[in-house]
Amino acid sequence: MSDERDKLIAEVVEKALQGEMDAINNIEDRVTRSKAKAALAKAKRAQTADSSPQIEASITGESTAPNTLSDNPNQKVGERISEKFPDSRDGEVADTHIQLKPDQWNEIAAWLKTEEDLLFDSLQCITGIDLGENVLEARYNLHSMKHRNAIEIRIAVSRDIAQIPSIEQVWRIGDWFERETYDMYGIRFTGHRDLRRILLPEDWEGWPLRKDYEVQETYHGIMVPKVKEGWE
Amino acid sequence: MGVVHGQEMVLNIGPQHPSTHGVLRLQVKTDGEIISEIKPFIGYLHRCFEKHCENVTYEQVIPFTDRCDYLASMANNFGYVVAMEELMEIKVPERVEYIRVIMAELQRIASHLLALGTFGLDVGAFTPFLYMFRDRERILDMFEMTCGARLLYNYMWVGGLSHDLPIGFVESAFRFLDYFEPKIEEYNNILTYNKIFIERTADVGVMPADVAISYGVSGPNLRGSGVKWDIRKDEPYSIYDRFDFDVPVGIGEKGNLGDCWDRFNVRLTEMGESIKILRQALTQIPKNGDVHQTIPKKIRPPKGSIYKRTETPRGDLGFYIISDGSPIPNRLKMRSPAFTALSVLDEIGRGWMLSDVIAILGSLDIVLGEIDR
Numbered sequence: 001m002s003d004e005r006d007k008l009i010a011e012v013v014e015k016a017l018q019g020e021m022d023a024i025n026n027i028e029d030r031v032t033r034s035k036a037k038a039a040l041a042k043a044k045r046a047q048t049a050d051s052s053p054q055i056e057a058s059i060t061g062e063s064t065a066p067n068t069l070s071d072n073p074n075q076k077v078g079e080r081i082s083e084k085f086p087d088s089r090d091g092e093v094a095d096t097h098i099q100l101k102p103d104q105w106n107e108i109a110a111w112l113k114t115e116e117d118l119l120f121d122s123l124q125c126i127t128g129i130d131l132g133e134n135v136l137e138a139r140y141n142l143h144s145m146k147h148r149n150a151i152e153i154r155i156a157v158s159r160d161i162a163q164i165p166s167i168e169q170v171w172r173i174g175d176w177f178e179r180e181t182y183d184m185y186g187i188r189f190t191g192h193r194d195l196r197r198i199l200l201p202e203d204w205e206g207w208p209l210r211k212d213y214e215v216q217e218t219y220h221g222i223m224v225p226k227v228k229e230g231w232e
Numbered sequence: 233m234g235v236v237h238g239q240e241m242v243l244n245i246g247p248q249h250p251s252t253h254g255v256l257r258l259q260v261k262t263d264g265e266i267i268s269e270i271k272p273f274i275g276y277l278h279r280c281f282e283k284h285c286e287n288v289t290y291e292q293v294i295p296f297t298d299r300c301d302y303l304a305s306m307a308n309n310f311g312y313v314v315a316m317e318e319l320m321e322i323k324v325p326e327r328v329e330y331i332r333v334i335m336a337e338l339q340r341i342a343s344h345l346l347a348l349g350t351f352g353l354d355v356g357a358f359t360p361f362l363y364m365f366r367d368r369e370r371i372l373d374m375f376e377m378t379c380g381a382r383l384l385y386n387y388m389w390v391g392g393l394s395h396d397l398p399i400g401f402v403e404s405a406f407r408f409l410d411y412f413e414p415k416i417e418e419y420n421n422i423l424t425y426n427k428i429f430i431e432r433t434a435d436v437g438v439m440p441a442d443v444a445i446s447y448g449v450s451g452p453n454l455r456g457s458g459v460k461w462d463i464r465k466d467e468p469y470s471i472y473d474r475f476d477f478d479v480p481v482g483i484g485e486k487g488n489l490g491d492c493w494d495r496f497n498v499r500l501t502e503m504g505e506s507i508k509i510l511r512q513a514l515t516q517i518p519k520n521g522d523v524h525q526t527i528p529k530k531i532r533p534p535k536g537s538i539y540k541r542t543e544t545p546r547g548d549l550g551f552y553i554i555s556d557g558s559p560i561p562n563r564l565k566m567r568s569p570a571f572t573a574l575s576v577l578d579e580i581g582r583g584w585m586l587s588d589v590i591a592i593l594g595s596l597d598i599v600l601g602e603i604d605r
Contacts, residue, residue, distance in 0.1 A: 040583070096537075121445050125539065125567040127552045139552070141539050145445055145461065152539065173448035176575045184282070199275040199604060208283055209563075 009036045016040050073149040074098055077118065081108060090156070097139070097152040105155060106165040106191065112142065113170055120144045120151065123171035126178060128185040130211045134159045136185055140167075157187065166192035184209040240268065243586075247276050251354050251590045254600030256574075258593075265585045270578045277604035285564040290316060290390060290531040293564065298384040300566065301602040303346055306339035306375075307544035308602075309388035314469050315540035315551040316390045319533045327521030328392055329471045334405065334513050335378075335387065337506040341412070342371040343545035344452075344499045347597040351496060352423050354594035355432040360423040367415055370408055377401065391527040402514055409507055409514075416504055424500060433496060435487035437592035439580045444490070447579065448572035451547025452502060453596055456482040456495035463543040475512050477505045492595035499597070532559050546570050546597060568602040 008027070013036060015023040024036045078098040082089050085108055091099040100108065112120045124141040131137055140153040155164055166189035168174040178189040179198040186207035189195055197204065205216045215224050246257040255276035261269040281300060285293050297312045298305040310332055317324065349364035372382045379387045379395050387394050423429055439449070441457045454461055462479040464472040480501035482494030533555040541550045547569030554563040573596045581589045 121442075123448060124541070124548070125550050125552060125565065127539075127563070127565040129554065129563050141550070141552070145459070148466065171448070172443075172446040172579070173572050173575060176571065199278045201275070208280070209286075 005032055008032065009039050012036050013040050013043050017043060073151050077112075077149075077151050080118070081112075084108075084111065097154050099154050099156070102155050102157055102164045106167060106170070109167040109170045117147070118144065118149075119146050120149075121146070121171075123167070123173055123177070124150075126174070126181050128181040128187060128209065130185065130209065131156070132211060136162055136187055136210075138164055138181060138187060162187045163190050164188075165190055166195075168192050183207075186210070247273075251594065252600075253350065253593070253598055256598075256600055256603075258577075258589075260586070260589065262586065267581060267584055267586060267589050270581045270589065272574055272577060274574070274600070274603050277600050279605065281566065281605040282564060285561050287560070289559045290533070290561060293561065294389065295384070295386045297566075298386055299601060300568065300605055301544065301546065301549075301570070301599050302383060303599050304339050304343040304545045305383065305385050306335045306387060307343070307542070308549065309385065310336050310470075311540070311542040311544060311549040312551055313388045313390050314542055315538055315553055316531070316533070318540055319536065319538045319553060319555065320390070320528070320531070322391050322526055322528070324391060324526050325521045325523070326471075327518045328523050328526075330513050330517040331393060331397060331523070332388055333470060333472065333475075334510060334517070335375075337510050337513070338371050338374065338405075340506050340545045341503050342368045344503050345371075347545070348419070348423070348496065348499055351591075351594040351597070352429070355429065355591050357423055357426070357429060360419060363415075363418070363422065367412060370411070374401070374404060374408065377404070389527055390531055392525065393523040396523045402517070405510065405514055409510060413504075413507055416500065419500060424497060430486050430493060432591055433486075433492035433595065436492045436584065436588050437580050437595060438488045439490040439576065441490065443576065443579060447576040449547070449576050450569050450572065451543065451545070452498045453495055453547065453573050455480065456498045456595075457490035458482050458484075458494075463541055463548060467541065469540075469542055472509075474516075475509045477508045480505065492591055495595045495597075530559060532557065541567075544569060546599065546602070547573065566605060568605065570596075570598040570600075570602045574598050574603055 009032065012023040012027065017040070024040065027036060072095055074095055074097055078089065081098065081100070085104050088101055088104045088108060089099065090101045112118055120142040122143045122145055124143050127139045129137045129139065135156050136159055137154055137156040141150065142153065143150045157164060162185075164187055166174065166178055168178055168189070168191070175192070175194070176198060178192055179194075179196060181187055182189060182195055183197045183199055184207060196202065200208070204219070206213055218224060241262050243260050243262055244257060245260060246252040247255045252258065257273040257276070259271040259273060260267050279299070281296055284296060294309060294312060297308040301308050345364040345368040349361040352360040375385060376382050377398050378401065379385050439453070439457050441459050444454050444457045444459065450461070458481050460479055460481050463469070465479055480498050482489055482498055484490070484494060485497065486493045535555060535557045537552065537554040539550060539552045541548045543549075548567070549569055550567035552563070552565040552567070553561060556562040577593060577596065581592050584592065
């Protein structure tokens with residue numbers, strides 16, 4: 001019995017790895033199905049683990065690739081973006097950051113991550129800011145693990161159409177960072193697959209980190225204490 | 233008889249549960265014992281850190297940073313003051329730099345001891361937890377001797393420190409190191425190379441390097457996946473470039489690269505490296521110097537913004553500070569390493585059994601105070 005089961009499991013795992021999940025789901029015996037799923041998970045891990053040393057080598061390997069951006073990466077990357085995506089820049093060239101328009105952000109992000117001599121594979125932080133005068137801004141700090149460069153992208157939007165394309169599928173951590181920015185500033189990241197509040201309760205009203213935020217009076221019948229004026 | 237399909241069940245772990253390391257709720261979808269989806273719900277400990285910061289002066293932010301990562305308060309103080317000093321272009325005296333590094337490395341050992349102990353607890357090893365708390369206590373005693381507090385210090389100030397080292401601190405620190413160094417071997421015997429522990433952790437929760445980077449995982453978790461990245465080495469801040477130490481990385485000794493055992497072992501090895509740094513710093517520290525000398529009377533940074541990262545026991549801690557020239561921050565964002573570490577749980581926890589997910593969560597070493605802020 002046990003031999004038969006092992007054989008069956010090996011067979012369906014093989015099928016599932018080629019994309020036929022039905023083979024597993026159609027197993028009638030519950031215990032066998034669970035075991036098959038566990039075996040499948042293990043097989044998948046083994047596959048990814050096999051491929052990881054190469055990835056790791058490309059990241060940690062003492063690369064001697066010329067670091068063409070070492071001084072003033074913001075300006076140089078900004079120029080590259082202008083070449084590749086004309087009309088995507090917003091405002092003048094600056095040393096400290098790259099100001100972009102929201103429209104093409106998703107494509108630019110994917111390009112920044114994969115382009116051979118840029119390789120910004122790590123999204124460090126997304127910071128939302130209320131600049132006043134009806135303008136909200138999201139700032140992205142990017143870092144390249146291979147070339148050891150860091151740049152900052154800024155995208156400003158008006159409060160009335162506070163929408164920025166989501167880069168959640170480019171850098172996976174963008175998922176939670178964008179949810180946090182949405183939670184605090186109400187910037188909608190279009191294309192995000194699961195845009196919910198993250199730190200505050202789902203039914204909270206208002207966007208707390210906007211400068212004109214006023215706390216709601218009650219929450220589920222409970223008085224909400226006001227922020228005290230002048231902390232001493 | 234017709235086909236009986238197994239039913240998926242949604243199960244809540246937490247918010248009050250010892251193995252969630254704080255108030256964290258995990259909504260897991262299970263098929264029998266196999267986990268098919270994990271949804272972390274956070275925010276139970278949200279104390280509006282960033283909103284508060286916009287209402288207090290720059291000095292008053294420091295006690296709040298203590299309360300974010302309450303297991304490594306010194307490291308959080310350090311990250312904030314380093315960012316502020318770079319923004320204000322303050323150069324602090326040598327003695328202050330050395331004391332800061334000494335405190336930060338002691339804190340790293342204390343934090344790792346707690347992380348390793350509770351990880352052992354999660355997978356059923358109770359004794360090492362007590363051993364590690366015994367040793368952590370001695371570090372807390374030294375902090376208490378220095379600034380009077382055991383957990384929340386408010387010790388590092390912008391431009392200096394709240395107190396100088398007390399008389400006899402250096403000697404007692406050397407005594408502690410002499411006592412502690414052989415203890416690492418003891419932990420190895422009692423936990424690291426224990427057969428049951430290896431069975432529970434090796435090959436479990438494998439996190440490939442590219443997944444870790446895409447999820448912004450940092451610190452020992454990232455190094456456990458074999459990526460040699462440590463801000464103390466790669467983007468040195470303060471005086472870390474003066475010390476000779478190694479950056480331990482996982483090599484997949486007991487299973488696949490990036491499993492729970494690797495992350496555990498990286499933390500354990502790192503304590504040895506911290507001891508190396510401490511010995512050098514305690515030997516080189518200048519005898520004299522005023523720790524209040526460069527503290528500005530009024531903190532008014534120039535207009536501008538800065539993003540600065542430092543290496544805490546949990547990974548890259550970033551502060552994004554925007555100043556409008558007033559004594560109150562216009563915006564202060566904290567990028568916490570535990571936040572990113574928790575977000576990867578769903579990706580690496582799928583397909584494992586419930587008990588393994590608890591082990592994976594323990595190996596990530598999260599602190600909810602820092603995630604919820």
